[in-house]
Amino acid sequence: MPKSDSDILFSISSAHVTLETKLLLKVGGRCAVTFKTVSGTLFHEMEQDLRRFLASLHPEFDLSFRAVTDRYGYLWIVLEGSRIEDLLAGLTAAGDIVEERGFSDQLLAAVFEFRCDLDASLQYLVYNFKRNNFYPFVPATGKSRDTEKEMKIMSAISEEVPFERDMSLWYPLWDLPLRSPG
Amino acid sequence: MSSSKKLPWQKRDSGLTARIIVSFAVLTMLYLVFLSVLVYVGVDFIAIAVIASLMILAQWYFSDKIVLWSTGAKLVTREQFPELHDLVERIVARNNLPKPRIAVVNSRIPNAFATGKSPKSAIVAVTSGLMDELETEELEGVIAHELAHIKNRDVLVLTLASLFSTVAWYLMNFSFYGGGYRGRSREGAGGVALIMIVAIVTWIVSFLIIRAISRYREFVADRDGAMMTGKPTKLANALLKISGTMKRIPSKDLREVEGMNAFFIIPALSGGTFSSIFSTHPPVEQRIKKLMEMEAAMS
Numbered sequence: 001m002p003k004s005d006s007d008i009l010f011s012i013s014s015a016h017v018t019l020e021t022k023l024l025l026k027v028g029g030r031c032a033v034t035f036k037t038v039s040g041t042l043f044h045e046m047e048q049d050l051r052r053f054l055a056s057l058h059p060e061f062d063l064s065f066r067a068v069t070d071r072y073g074y075l076w077i078v079l080e081g082s083r084i085e086d087l088l089a090g091l092t093a094a095g096d097i098v099e100e101r102g103f104s105d106q107l108l109a110a111v112f113e114f115r116c117d118l119d120a121s122l123q124y125l126v127y128n129f130k131r132n133n134f135y136p137f138v139p140a141t142g143k144s145r146d147t148e149k150e151m152k153i154m155s156a157i158s159e160e161v162p163f164e165r166d167m168s169l170w171y172p173l174w175d176l177p178l179r180s181p182g
Numbered sequence: 183m184s185s186s187k188k189l190p191w192q193k194r195d196s197g198l199t200a201r202i203i204v205s206f207a208v209l210t211m212l213y214l215v216f217l218s219v220l221v222y223v224g225v226d227f228i229a230i231a232v233i234a235s236l237m238i239l240a241q242w243y244f245s246d247k248i249v250l251w252s253t254g255a256k257l258v259t260r261e262q263f264p265e266l267h268d269l270v271e272r273i274v275a276r277n278n279l280p281k282p283r284i285a286v287v288n289s290r291i292p293n294a295f296a297t298g299k300s301p302k303s304a305i306v307a308v309t310s311g312l313m314d315e316l317e318t319e320e321l322e323g324v325i326a327h328e329l330a331h332i333k334n335r336d337v338l339v340l341t342l343a344s345l346f347s348t349v350a351w352y353l354m355n356f357s358f359y360g361g362g363y364r365g366r367s368r369e370g371a372g373g374v375a376l377i378m379i380v381a382i383v384t385w386i387v388s389f390l391i392i393r394a395i396s397r398y399r400e401f402v403a404d405r406d407g408a409m410m411t412g413k414p415t416k417l418a419n420a421l422l423k424i425s426g427t428m429k430r431i432p433s434k435d436l437r438e439v440e441g442m443n444a445f446f447i448i449p450a451l452s453g454g455t456f457s458s459i460f461s462t463h464p465p466v467e468q469r470i471k472k473l474m475e476m477e478a479a480m481s
Contacts, residue, residue, distance in 0.1 A: 022478050036440075072437040108440055126436075147431055148419055155474035165467070167427060171436035 003162075005099070005107075006092035008134075009127055011161040012112055013088055019114060022156045025123060028113030030178045031087050032078045033094050035106040037069065046101040050077070050094060057093075061086040068177040074108060076177050087112075095129075104129070111137075113178055116149075123149055126173065128164065135164040137172055145172060205252035206241075213237050242341065246305060249297045255285040255307040269318065270306065273326050277410045279333060282306045292316065292424045296328035297337055304332040316420050323417030324424070327407035334406065336399045343392050397464045404469055408476055418473040425466040 019025040037043065054065040054077070063081040070076060079090045091110055098107055107129040114123045124137040136153035138146040150170070154163065164170060213234070220230055241248070250257070260267040266284060274281045282298065285307035292312040298304030306328045313321060331337070408414035422428040432439075463469075 070437075072435075074437055109436060128436075130440075143433060145431065145433070147422060147428060148415055150431070151418060151422070151470055152415075152474055152477070155471045156478070158471070167467075168430040168432060171432050171434060171439055173436050 003132075005095055005127075005129060005132065008132060008162055009092050009095065009110060010088055012125065013084060015125075015157045015161045016084060016114070018157050018160055019153065023152055024117040025114040025153075026117060027084045027087070028115040028122060028178075029082055029087075030078065030080050030113040031091050031111060032076050032176070032178055033091055033098075033110045034070075034074045034076045034108050034173075035098055035103065036108060037073055037075045038103075038106065042101065043103060043106075046098065046103060047075070049101075050097050053097060054079075054090065054094065057090060061089065063087070063090045065090070070175070070177060078178055109173065111173065111176060111178065121146070121149070122179075123153065124173075124176070125153070126170075128169075131164060131169065133162040133164045135170040137170070139172065139174070139176075143172075143174060201252045202249055205248055209241065209248070242299065245299065245337075245341075246297055246303070249295075250285060250305070250307075253287055253295070253307065254289075255287045255305075257283055257285050257305070266308070266313065269322060270325055270329075273322060273329060273410055277329075279329060280304075282329070282332060284308075286310060286313075290314075294324050294328055296331045298332060299337065301332050301335070306332070312424070315423055317416075319411070319413060319416040320420035320423070322411050323407065323413065323420045326410040327403050327417060329410065330403040330406035331399070334399065334402060336403065339399065340392065340396060343388075343395055400463050401469065401472060404473060405476065408473055412480070414473040414476040414480070418470045418477075421466050421469055421473075427466050427470075 016025075016027055037047075051067065054063075057063050061081065062083050063079055063086045065077060065079050068076045068078060077094050079087055079094075081087050081090070091112075095107065095110065098104065109129060110127040112125045112127070114125070115121070116123060121138065124139075125134050126137050127134050134157075136150040138149040138153075140146045157163065158165075217230060217234060220233065225233075249255070258266070263284065263286065266286070270284055271281060273279075280302050282296070282301075282304040283306075285305050287293070287307055287309040289309040290311040291309060292315045294306070294308045294312055296304060296306050306325060308321075308325070312324065316324065404417065408417050411417070
């Protein structure tokens with residue numbers, strides 16, 4: 001039986017230890033899931049339930065959330081929290097809700113933020129829901145990427161988590177709304 | 183779509199090597215024709231064996247010149263390329279190696295190779311495209327990789343390995359021709375067919391073994407070259423640039439390509455085992471991975 005998206009996403013909980021020991025990458029305290037919005041009552045209801053659910057997590061989990069719609073028409077559910085377990089629980093629960101309500105085709109990507117201790121750069125692990133695997137994304141200045149850092153991430157964890165081997169599919173997600181509101 | 187992207191990169195890798203292989207293949211064909219004529223006019227087997235060994239020795243002796251000629255590489259002096267000479271001298275001085283002769287190929291395709299029978303008479307050649315495209319530290323990485331080939335005597339190792347297949351090939355051919363003349367009526371077609379099959383099998387097996395050795399020596403040269411400069415990531419970066427892999431990493435946003443579902447439904451061809459058995463170089467991804475692991479172990 002193929003692994004579900006949540007199972008694969010949870011593999012970050014072990015991969016982040018490898019990233020920290022090998023590359024000094026710390027969990028940045030932010031992650032997000034993004035999906036394309038559609039018009040219609042069912043989708044609207046799902047979105048409302050999702051927001052209600054995430055808001056209800058707050059006292060129990062160290063987690064806050066906000067929703068941002070970007071210029072491509074994608075809704076981003078951005079989660080903030082200090083503990084990786086809580087971040088992953090919130091992230092996978094959000095993904096599961098979207099899937100359970102029949103909108104799995106709308107799911108695009110989940111993004112997990114890391115911060116490098118050496119140069120304070122922000123580095124990301126992108127989970128592609130269509131390919132069911134991860135790839136690295138390290139934005140540099142402007143619309144360029146730091147491929148050297150991306151290669152380091154690949155060599156550190158490509159055996160540990162399902163990883164995208166075809167680099168021509170490492171599509172960037174520019175202007176991530178994880179730190180700035182869209 | 184991904185295959186059309188891959189094409190220029192495949193072309194890149196083959197240019198120089200292909201010209202060298204074609205030159206040596208044509209020479210081998212000439213030898214075979216010449217030796218066949220000798221057999222035809224009735225020169226005896228021992229004389230032919232001596233002549234064949236002399237030819238192999240001559241080819242070994244002139245291999246540098248053949249390589250330079252077939253690739254269009256020109257030896258360059260310090261006055262012509264002072265920075266390139268400085269760069270090579272820095273690496274050899276630090277690692278206590280003899281300085282090789284330096285050649286430049288006037289080609290925009292980034293590539294480099296080393297040739298030479300011994301470390302003292304070796305030549306390192308780079309294309310002008312390589313110097314244009316790479317940063318100094320990356321160029322150092324590539325040249326150190328070539329110097330590692332020289333230090334490890336890879337040219338000798340591969341020549342000896344291919345000598346086995348060449349000699350096997352010659353022997354099969356001449357027993358075929360020789361046997362054909364003296365014993366066509368005695369042995370019949372069965373023996374000849376058997377010899378042909380053995381010859382083909384020998385050649386295919388040695389061809390694959392040579393490629394396996396060659397791939398292994400590439401990894402070793404990557405490792406040793408990276409030790410010489412102490413900067414594995416710079417060589418990894420250079421490999422990314424030379425192979426065109428860097429250009430394959432997209433800059434177009436995921437949200438813009440998401441509508442093109444074909445991208446995600448068709449599993450990407452991973453290259454397959456076929457091409458990896460036949461290729462002389464291991465896949466760039468694997469080489470980069472090993473270099474990055476080295477970097478992690480060093481820091």
